[in-house]
Amino acid sequence: MNFMVKIKIKGHSILYLTLWVLFLSLTVPVFGQEPEEIIPPCFTESELAKVKEWEKTWVGKKVNSAMVDQVKDFLPDTLVKMMKEPKKWGAKDLWFEVVPYRYSEPSKGFLEATKKYSPLSKFEPEGFKTSWGEVAPNEFLAGYLEGEIAGFPFPKPKTALEMVWNYDSLTQGDNRTLAVSGTNVNPRTGSVRNAYQPQTYMYWTGRTDVPPLLKIEPNKKRIRQTLFMVILKPADNYGNCFLDIWYCDPRKENDSYSWMAAYRRIRKLSTSQRGDSIDGNDQNFSDGWGYTDQKNRNTYKFLETRDMLACRHQDPTALVSEEKAQAFFSGQQRERCKLHIVEAVNKEKGYVYSKEIWYLDGETWQMPYKVCWDRQGRPWRFFEANVGHSKSIQGNPVIFVVGYTFVDIQRIHGCPNCFKDPQFGMELKTDMFTTQSLQRSGY
Amino acid sequence: MLLTLFIFSLSGEKKSNAAIGYLDGRLLLKGNFETFWIVRTYIPGKEREWHNSNVGLLQNTARFETFYTMLQKEDFSINLQSIIRYYYEAITDLDREMHNALPAGIRREYKTPSYFHDDPLNEFYFDIIKGSWNVRVGKQLVSWGETALRRTTDLVNPTDQRYSTSGITPFEDLKIGLWMLRTYYQSPLPGNLLFETIFVPGDFQLLRLSVPGTNWGKGKIGSPIPDNRMHMMQSTWKEEAPRRLRSISNYQWGMRVRGQIGVVDWSLQYLDWIDWLPMGHPIRANQQVIAFMTSGGTLDHSIVHDPWLYKRSKHVGANFQWFDEKFFRGVIRGEVAYHIGQHFNTTNVEGKMLHIPAFKFNGTVQGPYDLDQKTLLTGIKEKDVFAYALAFDRRVAWPWLMQYNKGRTFACNVQIFQDWILKHERALDTQRGKGDRNSTALSLMLQFDWLDMTVMTTYTGYYDTTGTGYNCLDLFYGADDHWRFSVGSMFFYSFVSWKKEPAQFDKDCFYFKVKYEW
Numbered sequence: 001m002n003f004m005v006k007i008k009i010k011g012h013s014i015l016y017l018t019l020w021v022l023f024l025s026l027t028v029p030v031f032g033q034e035p036e037e038i039i040p041p042c043f044t045e046s047e048l049a050k051v052k053e054w055e056k057t058w059v060g061k062k063v064n065s066a067m068v069d070q071v072k073d074f075l076p077d078t079l080v081k082m083m084k085e086p087k088k089w090g091a092k093d094l095w096f097e098v099v100p101y102r103y104s105e106p107s108k109g110f111l112e113a114t115k116k117y118s119p120l121s122k123f124e125p126e127g128f129k130t131s132w133g134e135v136a137p138n139e140f141l142a143g144y145l146e147g148e149i150a151g152f153p154f155p156k157p158k159t160a161l162e163m164v165w166n167y168d169s170l171t172q173g174d175n176r177t178l179a180v181s182g183t184n185v186n187p188r189t190g191s192v193r194n195a196y197q198p199q200t201y202m203y204w205t206g207r208t209d210v211p212p213l214l215k216i217e218p219n220k221k222r223i224r225q226t227l228f229m230v231i232l233k234p235a236d237n238y239g240n241c242f243l244d245i246w247y248c249d250p251r252k253e254n255d256s257y258s259w260m261a262a263y264r265r266i267r268k269l270s271t272s273q274r275g276d277s278i279d280g281n282d283q284n285f286s287d288g289w290g291y292t293d294q295k296n297r298n299t300y301k302f303l304e305t306r307d308m309l310a311c312r313h314q315d316p317t318a319l320v321s322e323e324k325a326q327a328f329f330s331g332q333q334r335e336r337c338k339l340h341i342v343e344a345v346n347k348e349k350g351y352v353y354s355k356e357i358w359y360l361d362g363e364t365w366q367m368p369y370k371v372c373w374d375r376q377g378r379p380w381r382f383f384e385a386n387v388g389h390s391k392s393i394q395g396n397p398v399i400f401v402v403g404y405t406f407v408d409i410q411r412i413h414g415c416p417n418c419f420k421d422p423q424f425g426m427e428l429k430t431d432m433f434t435t436q437s438l439q440r441s442g443y
Numbered sequence: 444m445l446l447t448l449f450i451f452s453l454s455g456e457k458k459s460n461a462a463i464g465y466l467d468g469r470l471l472l473k474g475n476f477e478t479f480w481i482v483r484t485y486i487p488g489k490e491r492e493w494h495n496s497n498v499g500l501l502q503n504t505a506r507f508e509t510f511y512t513m514l515q516k517e518d519f520s521i522n523l524q525s526i527i528r529y530y531y532e533a534i535t536d537l538d539r540e541m542h543n544a545l546p547a548g549i550r551r552e553y554k555t556p557s558y559f560h561d562d563p564l565n566e567f568y569f570d571i572i573k574g575s576w577n578v579r580v581g582k583q584l585v586s587w588g589e590t591a592l593r594r595t596t597d598l599v600n601p602t603d604q605r606y607s608t609s610g611i612t613p614f615e616d617l618k619i620g621l622w623m624l625r626t627y628y629q630s631p632l633p634g635n636l637l638f639e640t641i642f643v644p645g646d647f648q649l650l651r652l653s654v655p656g657t658n659w660g661k662g663k664i665g666s667p668i669p670d671n672r673m674h675m676m677q678s679t680w681k682e683e684a685p686r687r688l689r690s691i692s693n694y695q696w697g698m699r700v701r702g703q704i705g706v707v708d709w710s711l712q713y714l715d716w717i718d719w720l721p722m723g724h725p726i727r728a729n730q731q732v733i734a735f736m737t738s739g740g741t742l743d744h745s746i747v748h749d750p751w752l753y754k755r756s757k758h759v760g761a762n763f764q765w766f767d768e769k770f771f772r773g774v775i776r777g778e779v780a781y782h783i784g785q786h787f788n789t790t791n792v793e794g795k796m797l798h799i800p801a802f803k804f805n806g807t808v809q810g811p812y813d814l815d816q817k818t819l820l821t822g823i824k825e826k827d828v829f830a831y832a833l834a835f836d837r838r839v840a841w842p843w844l845m846q847y848n849k850g851r852t853f854a855c856n857v858q859i860f861q862d863w864i865l866k867h868e869r870a871l872d873t874q875r876g877k878g879d880r881n882s883t884a885l886s887l888m889l890q891f892d893w894l895d896m897t898v899m900t901t902y903t904g905y906y907d908t909t910g911t912g913y914n915c916l917d918l919f920y921g922a923d924d925h926w927r928f929s930v931g932s933m934f935f936y937s938f939v940s941w942k943k944e945p946a947q948f949d950k951d952c953f954y955f956k957v958k959y960e961w
Contacts, residue, residue, distance in 0.1 A: 131768050184895060191897070191922045196461075234924055235461035235960035238473055253768045263615050264586035268708060268764045272772040273838040276852045280896030284850070350840065352850040375846070411849065413895060435701075435708070436629045436637050440577060 038115050039155050041103050042338035042362045048101075051307075051336050055100050064095035071098075074309040074336065076359065076369050078382045078409060082328060088412060090187030090325040096309075096332040097318070104312055104363040104389070106170065107396035109208040114151030117143075121153035123161075130251045133347030135296040141165050145222060145248050147205030147215035152365060160300035160342040164358075166365040168295050171203040173398040173424030174210040182417035184280055185327040192325055193280070196233035202226050202428050205248060209396050210425050222248040226433035230441055237261075241441045243433060250294040259438040266435050275352030281415045282381055282406035284352060289401055290367035290385055291344075291358070298344040303357070306341060309334035310361060310368035314388035316402035319418055327414025328405055332386055338362055339369075353380070361387070364399045374410075382407045386418075392425030400424070461924070461960070462510070474507040477958040479607070481658050484951045493544040499658030499952060501534040502606055519573045526566040531555055532606065535657070544656040546743070549674070553605065553654055562603075565620045577627040582620040585641060587699060587712055588832075589762045589776035592886050592905060593860045595832040596712060596760035596778040599641065599697065601719040603651040608659065610903055610915040610933055611954060622646040634702035645693040647685040647753070650719035652677060659950060671740040672732070678743040679731065680721055683751045693717065707765040714758040721751035722786050723820045730802045730810075732819075737809060746804045752823070757783040773837030784825035789870040791819040824871065830862030848893060856888040875909060883908040897922045910938035929956040 043051055063071055068083040075083075086094040105111070123138040139161060143149040152169050154162035177200045184193040204223040205215045227244040231237045239261035246254050256269040274286045274293060286293035311332050320331040339359040346353060354377055359369040366387045374380040388402035403418035431437065462471035481500035511523040532554045535541050545553065556562030568581025588597025592609050600618040607617065623643040630636045653659035655674045685693040699712040723729075727750040735742040764776040791797055794815045801810040838852040845851060860883070864871065867880030875882040884907045892899045899919040906912035917931035934951045 131772075186895065189922075192924075193897075193922070194924055233461040235473060235475070236921070236927065238461045253766065255766070263613060264584055265589070266708075268766050268774050268776075270766055270772070270774050270836060270838055272766075272768070273840060273852045275840075275850055276838055277849055280892070282849075282895075350842065352845070374850070375842070408849065431629070434629070434635060435703075436627070436635070439627070439637075440572060 038111050039105065039152065039363060043101070051101055054336065055098075058098040059100050061098050062095045063098060064093050071309060074307060076308075076371060076382070078371050078379055079369070079384070082382070082407065082409075088187065089327045089407075089414065090185060090190075090323050091321075091328070091330065092323065093330070094328060095330045096334050098309065099313065099333045099335045101335045101337060102313055104361075104399060105397065106364075106399050107173075107209050107392070109213070109396065110151055110170070112151075113208040113214075114155055117149050117151050118153055118155050121149065128251065130296075131253065132297055135250055139296050140250070144205075147219065147222070147248065150206045150208050150214055157340075160302035160340075163302070163340055163342060163360050163365070164295050164298075164300055164344075167291070167358075167360055167367060169206060170365055170399060171206050171208060172201075172400055173392045173396070174207045175202050175426055175428045176200070176398075176400075176422060176424045177426065178419040178422040180417055181420050182281075182415055183321070185325050185414050185416070186412075187325050187327045187414070188412055190325040194233050195231070197229050197231050199227060199229045200428065200432065202430075202433065209392060209394065210427070216430065221245075222252075224248045228433055228437065239441075241438045243435065243438050245433070246292070250296045254293075257435055257438060259441065266438055274348075275346075282408045282413055283383070283415070287370075287372075287381075287383065287406065289404070290370055290383065291356075297348065298346050298356075301343045301345075303341040303343055305338055305362075307336060308339045308359065309336055310339060310359070311335075311384075311386040311388070312337060312361065312364060312368075314386040314402050316386070316388060316418055319386060319403050319416075321416060327412070327416065328407060329386070329403065329416050329418075332384075350375075366399065366401065379409055382409055390422055390424060393423065394425050396425065398424045462508075463961075469512040471510040472508070473961060474505065475958050475960045477504045477506070477956060478502070479504070480955045482953045482955075483658070484953065485949065487949050490949075493540045493656065495538045495540045498534050498538065499950075500532065500606060500954075501537065502530055502532045504528060504530040513569075520571075522570040522572075524566065524568055524570055525564070527563050528565045529556060529563045530606075541656070545654070549654060549656070553657060562619075567620075568625075575629040575631075577629075579625040580623075582622050582646075583625060584615060584618045584620055585623075585625070586615065587710070587760070587762065588778050589764055590778055590832045590834045590858055590860070591856075591888075592858065592903070593832065593884060595780045595830045595860065595862075596758075596762055598714060598716065598758060598760075598780075601648050601650040605651050605654055605657065605659065608933075610905060610913055611917075611931065619648045619651070621648060632702075634704060636700055636702040639699040639701070641697045643695040645685070645690060647693050647695070647717055648719075649680055649684050658952075672735060675731075675735050675740075675743055679745045680751055682745050683721065683749060683753070685717065685753055707763055709763045710761065712758075712760045712762075714760070716756060716758065718754050718756055718786060721753045722823045723788050724750055724752055725788075725820045725822045726800060728788075728820050729797070729799050733799060733812060734802070734804045734809065737804065747802055754786040754823070756785050759783065771835065771837065773835060776834040776836065778830075778832045780828075780830045782828040782830070785828045785864075787824050787826055787864075788820050788872040789822045789824055789868065790872045791815070791817050791821050792870045793817075797821065820872070821870065824868065826867070826871070827865045828862055829865060830860075832858060832860045834858045844891075848891075849895070851892060853892075854888070854890040856886075856890075858886040858888075860884040860886075879909070912936055925960050927956070927958040927960060929958075930954070 065083050065086050068080055072080045082089060083094045122142050124140045124142050125137055127135050127137040141153055152166045154166055157163045157166060179196060179198045182195040203225050204219050207213050207215060223245055225246045229242045231240045241259040243257040244254060254271045256271050258267050258269055260267055275284050277284050312335050314333050318331040318333055319329045322330060340362055342358045342360060344356040344358055353372045354375050355373045357371045358367055360367055364387055366385060368385050368387055370383040371379055372381040384405050385401045386403040388400055390398045390400045392398050405414060405416040407414040462473040464471055479502045483497045483499045486494050486497060507527045509525050513523055514521040535545060535550050535554055564582060566582055566584060568579045568583050571578045585599035586597055587599060588594055600621055602617040603619055621643050623641050625641045628638045655661050661673055695716050697712060697714040699710055701710040727747045730747050731750040734746045758780055760780040762778050764774060766774050794817050796813050796815050797819050799810055799812040799814060801808050835857045837855050839855050840852045862882055864880045869878050887904045890901045901917040903915040913933055913935045915933045917929060919929045921927040932953050
């Protein structure tokens with residue numbers, strides 16, 4: 001082989017080698033690492049390893065009043081205090097079960113919507129005034145008013161406000177029906193009042209699973225969500241129906257109508273007093289499912305992210321009240337996860353809570369816990385949502401609150417509620433959410 | 444009552460709601476038992492001899508509701524709804540003096556529902572729904588108004604005021620059901636327009652006023668003549684009232700359209716109605732009254748043909764309600780009514796000499812008479828009446844109170860009612876102030892709830908600018924799923940002497956209610 005041929009061969013080899021190295025540098029990351037999750041899990045790999053190690057000791061254990069101190073760092077202080085005083089809450093013992101952590105993923109439609117719309121998520125640069133206060137610039141989610149956004153807008157949030165908008169976004173199957181079976185318990189007197197209310201919800205915007213996707217049209221009123229509810233218990237309210245309409249526009253108060261069977265009338269209800277508690281319960285009109293009001297009614301401050309125990313895959317049949325006048329469930333299935341703790345302060349002067357502390361799950365963006373402070377700065381109400389999973393009629397997974405409890409810490413009173421016969425993803429007609437529907441459902 | 448106990452004894456399905464379900468939940472039963480006592484604080488001297496105690500009313504009621512789904516198929520369904528209410532008023536049996544104050548027939552009608560097909564069956568109708576149409580056939584209550592305590596546009600069903608009054612009991616519990624055909628149509632037109640019609644083929648019901656000798660009535664039957672006249676009038680009204688279903692001319696009908704403009708829910712309505720109370724024929728009614736006087740106040744039937752005339756009138760009305768977010772931060776409701784040709788008797792206000800022709804009574808010819816009493820009727824006139832009512836409902840945050848009551852606000856309701864008789868004449872016989880073409884009334888209701896709504900206190904104040912009114916304070920307790928207790932007081936007042944005579948002024952009372960819901 002002459003010298004020139006040797007150089008040529010050597011040159012080609014260098015070229016091939018260079019190309020090969022380049023190829024490897026581009027492809028090895030693909031083959032060597034997991035693709036990035038649309039909704040990142042709450043634990044990194046190293047953190048997960050530590051959690052698994054911890055779980056070896058704790059999974060399967062029933063943590064009761066005597067043991068709760070051993071896991072107190074993973075629970076809100078209020079809950080720990082309650083569990084240490086079960087008799088005060090009408091129970092011989094309060095307990096929960098530690099279950100292993102599992103990643104929580106919403107439906108495929110919701111994931112796709114998150115993937116599609118979250119890169120475009122931003123806030124409106126201009127603020128505006130409302131009857132309850134001001135929505136500052138960069139507080140209101142762009143596209144929300146028009147119903148042009150769906151999925152989690154900020155799967156990797158950086159601020160408390162972004163976390164709260166995530167919380168607002170989960171549409172839980174778009175359409176759902178369930179029955180709230182609740183009790184209003186005074187453990188000191190032993191009195192128990194029962195309630196039973198079939199409810200039907202429909203999201204008009206942010207739809208991801210049930211056609212029409214994204215939004216229902218026409219929607220001139222820019223409705224965000226509607227609820228139709230019938231009261232079947234207590235007896236003297238039997239046959240009363242309620243229609244609630246939430247709007248996308250924070251400048252518009254919710255509309256609320258009732259059909260009062262005793263009066264045979266459709267009554268428009270005042271929705272101005274959001275802080276008023278509902279019918280003897282320990283929650284007010286904003287507290288439903290954690291928080292159902294306009295998100296911009298509060299200012300938010302991120303406090304910390306903590307490893308905590310919370311319900312994320314709760315089996316609803318496991319929630320029990322072992323005593324007749326027990327104001328708080330036992331039987332929660334809590335798994336270790338990361339919760340983002342956010343302080344919320346209502347902008348309305350004189351609001352019934354001076355502040356709220358929300359615990360938000362970074363995967364489900366549900367609110368497993370909330371603590372509310374009264375105007376005198378004392379802890380007043382504690383809320384727990386038992387988050388679980390279900391399946392829609394299309395077979396999609398649905399992240400869903402299977403039960404919740406509101407507790408008045410000061411007056412020792414509680415309202416444990418669970419949801420019966422939930423169904424998700426059915427077709428619903430918009431004319432169900434009209435005042436005529438109220439009239440038809442009553443006498 | 445026996446039927447209720449029988450139902451109780453059946454095993455039924457597991458109750459997840461307040462009704463007992465059978466036939467796979469297609470038949471739902473519920474009801475309640477209630478005892479209602481009224482104890483008067485004071486019985487005036489002229490009445491005292493007709494009472495052994497201060498208990499004015501002791502009414503026990505059983506209410507039985509059924510809801511039966513006969514058919515449910517996609518958007519077509521047929522349901523049957525019925526409410527039976529049976530009551531027994533016991534004080535007219537327990538208090539022998541009160542017992543003797545009432546003639547046997549009156550007492551029987553007062554103690555229990557008069558006719559089985561009438562009073563006990565308060566509602567009974569088939570509810571047929573198909574798509575946008577909804578038809579209800581049967582005995583029904585209709586509520587077309589927005590306000591409480593006084594009715595401006597809610598004029599379909601008359602009320603039974605013999606046992607209670609609107610300050611204590613809501614109108615829907617006082618209303619008398621009517622057999623009617625009622626249709627709804629939800630149109631696709633803008634504003635969600637809902638069209639409604641009602642047609643009552645012939646079921647006419649009198650307004651049932653308080654019975655003389657009973658708690659809310661004047662005096663006693665057989666007492667001085669002026670008190671007994673009401674009994675005579677009520678008895679003869681019933682004789683002359685249009686007979687149910689026997690005459691097509693007794694029909695009544697109405698229509699209503701309801702919709703939404705912006706934030707306002709509104710409705711417009713039209714009624715073609717037979718007045719609940721009759722007019723007196725200017726000659727024959729006077730003859731009836733003279734015969735009553737001649738009988739020493741004992742006459743209780745008509746001695747002339749048709750002394751009372753049942754007149755038809757027309758009414759156009761509107762209702763509205765909206766939630767005012769900006770200024771009032773509460774709900775504003777209103778009713779507006781224009782009564783076309785409402786009938787009024789005229790009286791002999793100038794004291795002129797009136798000629799009453801002769802008539803037969805007790806086999807003899809009475810009269811003729813020439814009399815100048817001012818209470819004599821001289822004619823019937825038609826006048827248009829304009830009326831409105833406004834109600835303001837707001838939940839009020841009182842920080843001091845909320846601090847001790849779990850942040851609960853209290854409900855505040857203020858109402859104003861006014862009406863004007865257009866082209867008024869002094870001679871018109873009205874219940875308002877003498878010669879007044881306008882009547883005005885105000886009401887205030889405050890409702891607080893305590894202890895997680897197990898206790899509710901309600902204050903209702905009502906004032907009529909003729910100088911009368913009442914204050915009613917109610918305390919309600921309901922701690923569990925079944926038992927309900929109410930204790931209340933009602934105190935009447937009057938600033939004018941001529942209003943102190945009518946029935947209600949001396950009816951101050953305490954009342955008690957115990958109810959069991961099932």
